[in-house]
Amino acid sequence: MTPRGNRETVGITEVRTLETAPIHSRPILAPINTEExxxxxxHHGHLPQFHLRGSEERVQxxxxxxxxxxxxxxxxxxxxxLELVRQKxxxxxxxxxxxxxxLIDQREATHVVSQYLLEHGVDGMLKVLWSGDLNCSGRMQWRGPAQKYNRPELRRYSLWLQNTAENMYLRQHGIKCLIDHEVGTHFFRMLNDGFQPWYSNRDxxxxRSCRSWEAVAIEEGLATVNTMLQAKVKYLWVPALLYYASCMSTEMTFSDLFHHLETFIKDVHQRWKIVLRxxxxxxxxxxxxxxxxxxxxYFAGAVEILRNLETIDFHLLYSGKVCIDxxxxxxxxxxxxxxxxxHFLLDQEAYRKKLRQMAAINNIDSLHKKNETKKTTSVPKQRAGNMTRKFSVSVPNLPKYAPAAEAPKKSLLNRRKVSPNVVTYSRKYQYVSG
Known part of the structure; x- marks a missing residue:
């Protein structure tokens, strides 16, 4: 049985400190013998042997x-x-x-979290749980009926926060960054998704499923850029390190990767956590x-968000757990x-301006800018001398109500069967050139 720690209430939000997180609240790939x-x-150089929460079949x-x-x-x-940050x-x-x-302590951090919840009008809508044995800095979690039963109002939300030195966000500005990530992104999108008609029938x-790579990348990428909004230095160093470490793991063992990452991160506890995950x-x-x-x-999604920031309707993106396309x-x-x-998204243009600055600092070019550059630099091809021919195309007079013909657009999603409960309307205009 999980030992219970201190219990307190800030506003009407329940706050608890647990010595260990319950087994059922851990992800499938989370080890249950991490500290050992x-x-x-x-301390002894022994190679790790982990016991995971999930069964061998589920882990595989x-x-x-x-x-x-x-x-x-x-x-x-x-x-x-990573190289840029190391040089600077x-x-x-x-x-x-x-x-x-x-650095700040747990009490100061709890005060910041409670103020955030009060200011955003969600005080009492989730629990805040502190624990020392999480394999991450923070995590949003909900429990309740499965989505297919369409009872989002019965969901219960928990915000898990790590209260040890391994949590690099347990700092004056860092805790605000972490709450923008967990509550300002994950919680609000979870909550809003429950109000939408697709909640119980995404297919x-x-x-896409919320567990698809595309959905996970946008979810975590959006949370990543939101994490850096209140940071005083806006390099995407942490997500870049996670991405880089994953790539290098294909060539290195646990111990080799742990020592290799020392080039970019000296803290042994942070390095351990990265390689462990x-x-x-x-x-x-x-x-x-x-x-x-x-x-x-985290990094892949952040890059996609920053490259498409000029064309994304961020308010619509917050309507639920949906992808850009x-x-x-x-x-x-x-x-x-x-x-x-x-609050940081109420003024969408101001939000977009901050993302532009973040993209520039991290040398991530916008696709909008790339397209504009191509248009201005492209030169039409011409044939030399007498080889040039002129063609004339006659177009019949079209009815006034008919829209101009457009080239067919390729859908970024695979076509799926529409539910019989969903009514769709379509009009087709066909033009015949003479």
Whole structure:
């Protein structure tokens, strides 16, 4: 049985401190003997052997998903950010201090969290749980009826926060960054998703599963850029490090990767946590190459958000757990009258301006700018001399009500069968040129 710690109430939000997190609240790939193996590795050099919460079959299934596959699409960008930060700050301690401010204790952090909940009108809508044995800095979690039963009002939300030195966000500005990530992004999108018509039938509306790689990347990418809004230094160093480490794990064992990352991060506790999250799902974490690439979603999603920030309707993106390319599909379906938005997103243009600055600092070019550059630099091809021919095309007079013909657009999503409960309307105009 999990020992219960202190219990207090701030506002009407219940706050608890637990010595250990309950087994049922841990992810499938979370080890249940982390502290023991960490001590053996750091103090005695013994290679770790993890016991995971999930069964062997479930762990293997999780490691075979697309979310867990290690990707290399953004490896150059991630490495470039790491090198840039190393040249500018020297080591990670200076960067963390500059970005997130001086250390604070749990009581101060709890006060910041409670104020955040009060200011956003969600006081009492979730529990705040502090624990020392989390394998992450924070995590939003909900429990209740499965989505297919369409009872979102019965969900109960919990915000888990780590209260040890491993939590680099337990700092004056860092705790605000962490709450923008967990509450300002994950909680609000979870909550808003429950108000939408697709909540219990995503497939019927042609939307991806929330567990798909695309959905996870946008969810975590949006949370990542929101994390840096209140940071004093806006380098995407942490997500870039997670992405880079996942790539390098394909060539290195647990111990090799741990020592290799010392180039970018001196803190042994942070390094341990990074390598642990990548390697713990392998049959033999100490010797096997590769690992779980789920943590790459933070950087990959952030890059996609920043590259498309000029065309994203962020208010619509907050209507639920949807992807960027699904926004046109839900534009007329989404209920906007009841969604909650974090304060930093109330002024969408000011928010977009901050993201532009973040993209510039991290050398991430906008796709909008790239397209504009191509248009201005492209030169039409011409044939030389008498080889040039002129063609004339006659177009018949079209009715006034008929719109101009457009080239067919390729859908970014696979067509799926529409639920019989969903009514769709379509008009087709056909033109015949003479």
């Amino acid at each position: 193996q960490k001590h053996r590795f750091l 299934g999780a490691m075979r998903t697309k979310v867990a596959q290690i990707k290399f699409d953004h490896f150059p960008e991630a490495k470039k950010i 700050f020297g080591d990670d301690d200076r960067l963390v201090e500059a970005a997130f401010g001086p 019927g509306f042609g939307l 990548i390697k713990c799902g392998l049959p033999d974490p100490a010797k096997d190459l590769g690992g779980c690439g789920k943590d790459q979603a 699904e926004l046109p599909r839900i534009r007329r379906l989404a209920r906007r009258d009841c969604i909650k938005l974090p």
